[in-house]
Amino acid sequence: MDQLLINPEYPHILSTLIFLPLAGAVLLLFVRNESFAKYWALGITTLTAILSIPLVSAFDTTTSKFQFVEQVSWIKSLNIQYVIGIDGISILLIMLTTLIMPLCVLASWSYIKTRIQAFMVCLLIMEAAMLGVFMALDFVLFYILWEAMLIPMYMLIGIWGGPRKIYASVKFFLYTLTGSVMLLVAIIWLYINNGYSFFIPDMMWQNYSSTAQIFLFLAFFLAFAIKVPMFPFHTWLPAAHVEAPTAGSVILASVLLKMGTYGFLRFAIPITPEATMTLAPAVLWLSIAGIMYGGFTALAQQDMKKLIAYSSVGHMGFVTLGIFVLNQQGVEGAILQMLNHGITTGALFLCIGMIYERTHSRQLRDATGVGKHMPIFVTFLAFFALSSFGFPGMNGFVGEFMIIAGTFEHSMVLALACIPGAVLAAAYMLRMLQKIIWGGTDNPDQSWIKDLNVREIVTLTPFLFFVFWIGLGAQPFLDLIHISVENLLNNYHSFTAPAVAVTEFIIH
Amino acid sequence: MQFLPELTLLGAGLIIFMVSLGKTNTELTRNIAIGLGAAIFGATLLSYSAEGRLFFGAYQVDLYSQVFKTLIAGAMLGVLIFGKDLKGISNKIHPEYYLFLFMSVLGLMMLVSSVELISIFVSLELSSFAVYIMVPMRDDSGKIRIQMEAGIKYLLFGVTATGFMLFGMSYMYGLTGSTDLATIITQYSTMWANPAYVISMMMVLAGFFYKLAIFPFHFWVPDVYEGASNETTAFIATVPKLAATALLIRLISQISGDGQVIINVLMFCAVASMFYGNLSALVQKDVKRMLGFSGIAHAGFVLLGILTFQITGYANAMYYIIGYVLMNLACFLVICNVSDKGENVMIDDLSGLHKRSPLMAFTLAVGLFALAGIPPFVGFMGKFMLLTGALKEGYMLVVILAAINTAIAIYYYLSVVRVTYCSDPEDRADIASPSLIVNATSVALLAAIVIMGVSPQRFVDFASTAVQTIM
Numbered sequence: 001m002d003q004l005l006i007n008p009e010y011p012h013i014l015s016t017l018i019f020l021p022l023a024g025a026v027l028l029l030f031v032r033n034e035s036f037a038k039y040w041a042l043g044i045t046t047l048t049a050i051l052s053i054p055l056v057s058a059f060d061t062t063t064s065k066f067q068f069v070e071q072v073s074w075i076k077s078l079n080i081q082y083v084i085g086i087d088g089i090s091i092l093l094i095m096l097t098t099l100i101m102p103l104c105v106l107a108s109w110s111y112i113k114t115r116i117q118a119f120m121v122c123l124l125i126m127e128a129a130m131l132g133v134f135m136a137l138d139f140v141l142f143y144i145l146w147e148a149m150l151i152p153m154y155m156l157i158g159i160w161g162g163p164r165k166i167y168a169s170v171k172f173f174l175y176t177l178t179g180s181v182m183l184l185v186a187i188i189w190l191y192i193n194n195g196y197s198f199f200i201p202d203m204m205w206q207n208y209s210s211t212a213q214i215f216l217f218l219a220f221f222l223a224f225a226i227k228v229p230m231f232p233f234h235t236w237l238p239a240a241h242v243e244a245p246t247a248g249s250v251i252l253a254s255v256l257l258k259m260g261t262y263g264f265l266r267f268a269i270p271i272t273p274e275a276t277m278t279l280a281p282a283v284l285w286l287s288i289a290g291i292m293y294g295g296f297t298a299l300a301q302q303d304m305k306k307l308i309a310y311s312s313v314g315h316m317g318f319v320t321l322g323i324f325v326l327n328q329q330g331v332e333g334a335i336l337q338m339l340n341h342g343i344t345t346g347a348l349f350l351c352i353g354m355i356y357e358r359t360h361s362r363q364l365r366d367a368t369g370v371g372k373h374m375p376i377f378v379t380f381l382a383f384f385a386l387s388s389f390g391f392p393g394m395n396g397f398v399g400e401f402m403i404i405a406g407t408f409e410h411s412m413v414l415a416l417a418c419i420p421g422a423v424l425a426a427a428y429m430l431r432m433l434q435k436i437i438w439g440g441t442d443n444p445d446q447s448w449i450k451d452l453n454v455r456e457i458v459t460l461t462p463f464l465f466f467v468f469w470i471g472l473g474a475q476p477f478l479d480l481i482h483i484s485v486e487n488l489l490n491n492y493h494s495f496t497a498p499a500v501a502v503t504e505f506i507i508h
Numbered sequence: 509m510q511f512l513p514e515l516t517l518l519g520a521g522l523i524i525f526m527v528s529l530g531k532t533n534t535e536l537t538r539n540i541a542i543g544l545g546a547a548i549f550g551a552t553l554l555s556y557s558a559e560g561r562l563f564f565g566a567y568q569v570d571l572y573s574q575v576f577k578t579l580i581a582g583a584m585l586g587v588l589i590f591g592k593d594l595k596g597i598s599n600k601i602h603p604e605y606y607l608f609l610f611m612s613v614l615g616l617m618m619l620v621s622s623v624e625l626i627s628i629f630v631s632l633e634l635s636s637f638a639v640y641i642m643v644p645m646r647d648d649s650g651k652i653r654i655q656m657e658a659g660i661k662y663l664l665f666g667v668t669a670t671g672f673m674l675f676g677m678s679y680m681y682g683l684t685g686s687t688d689l690a691t692i693i694t695q696y697s698t699m700w701a702n703p704a705y706v707i708s709m710m711m712v713l714a715g716f717f718y719k720l721a722i723f724p725f726h727f728w729v730p731d732v733y734e735g736a737s738n739e740t741t742a743f744i745a746t747v748p749k750l751a752a753t754a755l756l757i758r759l760i761s762q763i764s765g766d767g768q769v770i771i772n773v774l775m776f777c778a779v780a781s782m783f784y785g786n787l788s789a790l791v792q793k794d795v796k797r798m799l800g801f802s803g804i805a806h807a808g809f810v811l812l813g814i815l816t817f818q819i820t821g822y823a824n825a826m827y828y829i830i831g832y833v834l835m836n837l838a839c840f841l842v843i844c845n846v847s848d849k850g851e852n853v854m855i856d857d858l859s860g861l862h863k864r865s866p867l868m869a870f871t872l873a874v875g876l877f878a879l880a881g882i883p884p885f886v887g888f889m890g891k892f893m894l895l896t897g898a899l900k901e902g903y904m905l906v907v908i909l910a911a912i913n914t915a916i917a918i919y920y921y922l923s924v925v926r927v928t929y930c931s932d933p934e935d936r937a938d939i940a941s942p943s944l945i946v947n948a949t950s951v952a953l954l955a956a957i958v959i960m961g962v963s964p965q966r967f968v969d970f971a972s973t974a975v976q977t978i979m
Binding site: 074 | 929
């Protein structure tokens with residue numbers, strides 16, 4: 001238990017964060033008033049966001065242990081515990097989640113017109129489950145939340161989604177659930193080989209046999225790669241993104257995708273270091289394939305949401321690239337890029353949603369030339385688009401730069417291979433920007449379009465704030481994650497050193 | 509006290525028989541039946557802690573049997589309440605229907621306590637024969653005679669399985685010279701190398717496999733589920749499974765590790781049931797048929813728990829079958845209420861159910877998600893514990909195959925949820941709002957499914973205590 005740190009000042013802060021939205025959702029079930037449901041959901045999510053601030057202020061950046069830990073025995077006969085805690089790898093994702101949720105409620109204010117109450121219940125349950133996934137230190141708790149989250153997300157897409165919502169929601173559900181089935185077997189195997197314990201820190205850095213590690217890694221990989229999604233498991237993502245309501249797309253892009261990469265960092269590397277080393281080249285090249293594939297496909301899209309969705313595939317390719325080069329800069333850049341992608345892509349989806357609310361079309365050609373009539377909107381959009389392809393001074397640049405620097409350190413070939421991806425990102429983003437702001441001679445009549453209202457500006461401003469904060473002064477964010485990453489990599493290197501030595505011995 | 513639930517059931521049967529003699533009053537019959545059901549449930553609770561042996565040792569009353577009797581009575585009460593309108597049964601024969609229902613339950617309760625071959629056989633037949641009659645009692649409004657086909661199929665398959673069982677029992681008696689289960693088991697425990705012992709045991713198990721619908725004794729399931737009225741199917745799909753599992757645990761728990769041949773055969777049956785059930789369920793259009801195939805797959809999971817030959821494994825199997833009954837009751841509650849005149853419910857008939865009847869849609873969704881094994885419901889915990897137990901015993905391959913099956917199963921459960929939540933009702937009529945007592949039952953089932961899923965500890969401990977009494 002030496003990996004755990006209980007913070008006496010805030011003994012139950014994490015549980016509060018999980019159970020507050022959950023309780024809010026349960027209470028909301030008994031209310032039959034739609035406008036109350038909106039304010040209630042906004043209030044609960046805002047309160048959660050405020051309550052999560054002490055996590056950062058009281059976070060100890062000098063230790064890689066899990067902090068704010070709470071531990072209660074849950075199912076004794078199987079030794080399952082309710083144990084939650086956070087470290088440098090999860091803290092940014094938790095803050096991102098609590099930040100995004102109130103903004104999602106705001107974004108759905110006039111977008112959702114039917115069954116508002118049920119929608120808000122789904123959002124609140126999602127928040128509880130997502131926070132729980134990032135905090136869980138017991139594998140069964142993690143798995144339960146990981147799977148349970150699918151139900152409200154399925155409902156979000158399936159009930160409030162677009163015309164092909166049924167296809168999209170079913171595909172999303174089947175892909176993710178099928179992927180995690182083998183994860184369950186892996187969890188049980190680990191439990192049996194770890195003295196019957198599901199406690200995640202105890203499973204890390206053990207000497208499992210090489211064969212077992214390979215199988216475990218493959219089980220992890222299938223579950224997490226589908227969630228990220230990595231090429232070639234990405235096909236559910238465009239469908240789900242396109243059909244989901246704005247809030248659903250934002251949650252999907254900002255938080256759900258991060259669970260895959262979080263899974264790699266939390267489970268794949270510490271539990272199966274040797275297999276990670278053996279299989280990392282394959283994962284790296286898949287990441288490159290994802291970057292290129294996402295970029296080229298985004299370039300050809302007419303549907304704005306699809307464009308952003310494919311750009312997500314590319315961006316997440318950068319994240320997995322950063323993780324699997326396995327050096328300090330790469331991994332730190334990857335974690336920062338997870339945050340960046342959450343902010344930027346979330347904001348872009350919000351922007352697209354705002355156009356959609358006005359024109360009721362996601363087609364690029366229906367939205368051309370709105371710049372003249374929506375100056376505030378295109379200002380926001382331009383900043384987010386620039387940040388998305390990594391324009392210096394904005395958040396995307398910092399993350400991408402670190403990842404590419406880390407990749408250079410790892411292998412020149414890989415780094416050169418990923419550079420065209422960065423160029424492609426600029427190409428498709430600028431193409432979209434050009435069309436939306438100016439368009440051409442055949443623009444549809446957009447003079448009736450109203451610019452953003454106060455609510456929409458309030459929704460987008462926090463995103464812009466973080467775009468520049470991370471872009472201009474990323475150090476506070478990196479400080480939070482630094483020690484945890486360093487510890488992760490040190491352990492990784494010490495556990496793979498013998499294997500490396502053997503290989504070198506054989507080669508020479 | 510030891511025999512109170514059975515006596516109450518007998519009495520209930522007699523009262524209903526009296527009712528059937530007079531002019532049929534549907535309302536009155538229904539109220540009497542539900543009242544009697546509640547009384548029987550009360551009786552099982554009263555005799556909950558009873559212990560002892562009756563009828564010269566042929567009838568064992570212990571915690572294990574009493575727990576199962578309570579569950580059987582509870583599930584029966586549930587079926588009585590939500591199937592109270594008996595839409596699929598002609599008004600004239602409601603009393604007779606209830607009479608056979610009670611007789612069948614009597615057989616099942618006796619089965620749970622039987623520890624001797626003849627009494628096992630008698631009670632199994634009592635429970636089966638009553639159901640053979642209940643199946644064709646469906647009102648033939650559509651003139652399709654589907655219920656007759658189902659009845660005949662059920663009967664013929666049942667008789668065949670019983671034949672196997674009797675044949676096996678005769679071997680058992682011939683090999684050991686006794687019909688007492690305890691004596692038989694002591695003699696068997698050292699003789700697993702002998703093929704006669706293995707074959708006789710497998711033949712006897714066939715009878716229970718038939719009740720529980722395990723491959724290769726599952727052929728009756730889809731047609732009977734489809735052909736019987738919704739209420740009858742709800743009964744067949746839940747209550748007999750409890751009793752069959754109870755006796756299966758009693759029998760298999762006595763096979764020692766030496767019986768490797770029989771273990772392999774059982775394991776094959778478990779995996780084959782899962783694959784057969786899940787793959788066939790994928791293409792069904794009738795909700796009851798689909799649930800029938802899914803039932804075959806779930807029976808495979810139950811067998812997986814029993815095959816660990818550990819007390820925890822039996823307790824897990826018990827937990828799983830209880831959970832299964834709860835989830836199935838939830839689904840059938842919806843089917844019985846959605847069906848307007850007692851006709852079968854197609855998956856398409858559920859379109860837009862969330863607009864027509866939100867509570868029913870929610871109940872169905874929770875029931876199906878739970879059956880699919882998605883947390884935080886009881887189905888997930890059950891599967892999880894079964895897989896953990898099986899992997900502890902080193903059945904890696906079986907566990908992987910079972911996990912693959914979970915993935916297959918999700919598709920067909922999800923497609924029903926999809927229809928209820930994501931399709932429009934088009935011009936389908938609203939569901940008549942179910943009565944208060946039905947709504948209360950559905951909320952109670954939902955609560956039970958969630959509570960058992962979130963804090964399984966108490967239930968598994970309890971099941972272990974119960975199982976320990978028969979070891």
